[in-house]
Amino acid sequence: MSRLIATRRLVSKIFIPRLATRAFCTDAPEKLNDVPSGSHFNKEPEGDEHFMNDVPQHDIAIVGGGMVGMALACSLASMPLTKHLSIAIIDSNPALSNGPVIKKDDPPDPRVSTVTPSTISLFKDIGAWEHVEQHRHAYFDKMQVWDYTGFGYTKYNARDADKDVLGCVVENKVLHKSLLSCLQNKDFNSTIYPTRLSSLSLPTRSVSSAGASVSSTSSKNLANLAKLDLSDGTNLYAKLVVGADGSKSRVRELAGIKTTGWNYSQSAVICTVEHPTENFCAWQRFLPAGPIALLPIGDNFSNIVWTMSPKDASNHKIMNEVDFVKAVNHALDSGYGPRPESRVFGGDVLSSFFRPDVTSSVHERFEPPPKVVRLVSDRMAFPLSLMHANQYASKRVVLIGDAAHTVHPLAGQGVNMGYGDVSSLSNVIADGVAVGSDIGEVTLLKKYEAERKTANIAMMAVLDGFQKAYSVDFGPINILRAAAFNGANVFAPLKRNIISYASGERRLPFLS
C-alpha cells in the first residue's frame, strides 16, 4: 500500500486564514485546490493535516508555542513513532513566525531558566541543545548557599554527585529560539497558526446513541474530534488538544479543569547585572525577608532573583540604578551580618561523626560572591504563587507546563517541570501509536497524568516547604538553620541526594 504521505514535502508552515468571504464567492462544491498552499489531500488522515469542508484537521493541536509547547513539538518530531503526526501550533506570539535573530552581544535578557541535567538531555535527544550552545549560556559546577547570620554555609560541587555540571543557565529567548530552529530543521509536518484559541468543543456523544444517524461518514468522524475556534474566526479539528498555554491556560478553563493554588505575600525582583570577572557558581544567600540568588549567565553577567515584600519589590524596581546596585551588593555580601568565615557552629562537631563520608568540598572555604558593578537589564517584579491543576488529562485534552503547574521561580524549577511533562507525554503518545491507540483516548492520557502528577506535586511540596522555611525571620531559629546547612555540607551522601532531587534525576524518597 503506498501512501501519498510518503511523498509529502515536510516543512513547517504558517497558516494564513483565507478570507471568510471567499466561501461565498463560489457556489460550486469546494475544490481540492482551494486550500492554503503547502497542504495535501489524501484519504489517509494520519500524517497530514487535511481539510474537511474547508476546516483543517490535525492529529495534535498544541495551544501555546512557548518554551514548553515548542519542546513538545520538537520531541514528537524526533521520535520514530510520532514523527508522522500532523501538528498544529497555535500562538499569536510574533516570535514564532518572525522572531528577531538573537545576537551574541545583545545584553542578556532578565528572563532566564536554570536548566537541569535532565532537561539538557531532553534537549540533546531532540537536537535542540546544539542550537543553545551557539548562544550565550553558562554551565555552573558549584553552588554556595549561606545565611546572613554568619553561622553557616554550604557548598555543593558537581563532583559530589559524580557529575560535570550542576546545571546550565540559559535565557528563555535562547531556549525558545533553539526549539524553533530545531523544529524548522526537522522533517516534520507542523503548521503554525499565528492566532489564539478562543473556544473549544469536545465530543460528548457515545457510540450507542449514534444509533440511526444518517449523517455522512465524514461528518460523523468530525463529531468525535475536538473542534477549536480561533480568535481570527477560523476553526480546526484535532484528535488531541495540548494545553501548553501557560499559567492562565484557556484550554484548562475550557476543559473545565479546576486548580488549587495560593499566593505568598512576597514578590521576586528579577534583573541582569554585570561583575568584573566571569562567574561559574550559583550563589544564594538567605536574608530576613527571603533569599537573593545570583546565577551565572555567561560572560561577565549574572541574573538576580531576589525575594522580598511586595512593597519593597516595587521600591527596588523604581529606585535609581546606583542605589539599586548598592542594595544588591549589600544583600549579597556586605549587609545584614558577617560572612561565615569559620564553621564555628555545627560543622566540626558533625564532621567528626561523618568523617568517612566527608568529601573534598567540605573543606572548601567560604567564598564571597562577585561584586556587582552595573545593572544591564530592566527590573521586573512579580508576586510569588503556586498553582496546580487538579487533573492533567480528560478526553482529547491534556495539560503540560505552566498550564498544569506554576511555581515560584526561587529554585528555577518551573520550566524543568514542564520539560519533564514533555518527555513523559511524548513517550506516552509514542506508546499509544505503537499499539494503535486513539491518541486522544483518556485511558492513554491518564498514564501521562499518573506519571507526572506525583513528580510535580512532590516538587511543589518541596518548594512550598522551602518557601515557608525561609520566608520569615525566626531570629534564633536561624542558628538551627545554619546548623542544618553545615550538617548538609559534611554529610556527603545526603548532599548528593539533595543535588539529585534538585537536578531532576531522582524521585523523592517518600515516593519510591
Place this chain on the structure above:
Amino acid sequence: MSHRMFLRSLYRLQNLSRSSSNINPKHAVFAAFQPLLHNRPYANTPQPAASASSVNQTELAKFAAIADSWWDVEGPFKPLHIMNPTRLAFLRSTLCRHFGKDPFSARPFEGLKVVDVGCGGGILSEPLARMGASVIGIDAEEKNIKIARLHADLDPVASSIEYRCTTAENLVEEQMKFDAVIASEVIEHVADPAEFCKSLSALTMSNGATVISTINRSMRAYATAIVAAEYILHWLPKGTHQWSSFLTPEELVLILQRASISVEEMAGFAYDPLTGQWSLSDDIGVNFIAFGVKISQ
C-alpha cells in the same frame, strides 16, 4: 510438548507496553474482572445437528445482550480495553519479526491482510487498522457488527475496516486467505475448539500467522476466575462457569498442531490490581496468547 516457548523479545515487548516494571504474576486475576466474558453456561448447548457451525447460540445471546456497552471503557468489556495495549504489543512484536516489518514504524502492518475473528465491537480491530493493516472484522452476532461499524466510522482510519456478520467457516467456504488470522478471547465461546482451529488454519496463508488468546484451564485460573467471580464477589450465580470449556496451553498447542499451525511463541498476561494494568509475563497460568505459523504444505 513444549509449551514454555518464551519469547526472546519479551523484555523488549514489556518496555513497549510500559506496564512491565512491576510484573507480579501472582496478581493474575483476570477472570475475576470479567465475569461475563468467559462463561459457558450450565451444560453444552446442543448444536444444530447437520451444520458444522462453530456458533454456540447461548454464548452469542450473552454478547448480544450487552452489545451497547462494547465501547464503554468502564463497562463489562473493561478487561478487554485495559488488556488491549498488552496484547497489541505482543502482536506488534511477533508480526513485525515474522513478516520482517520495521518495529519503529508507526504503521508497521502496512501491506498485511488481517482477519479479526469474533471481533465483537472492534476493540482489537481498530488499533490493528491504525497500525496499518487492512482489516476484516467478523462476528457471528449481528448486533456486535452494527456497533463495530458505527464506532469505526468515527475515525477515518478505522472506517477502512470491513465488518461482516459471518463465521470463520463461512469465510473458508469463500476461500478467503489472510496474512494473519487473529482470534482473541473467542475460542472459549465456540462450539468445537478443534474444528474452529481448523477453520482459522484454512484462512491463514501458507507461512502466514495465526494468533489466539484465551483463558487457561489451570487450577489457578479456576481459583481466581471462578471462585472470585462466583463465590466471593457473587457477581454470577454459582456454577455459571463451565471450567472444562477452557483450554490449557498444552491443549491449544496440540489442536493447533493438528490443524497445521506450529506455535512458536507464547506469553501470559498478568494483571496488577495495584496499577490496574496488564503486562506480558512468562506466566501463562491464567491468561495466555499464542503465536503460530501455518506450516506450508
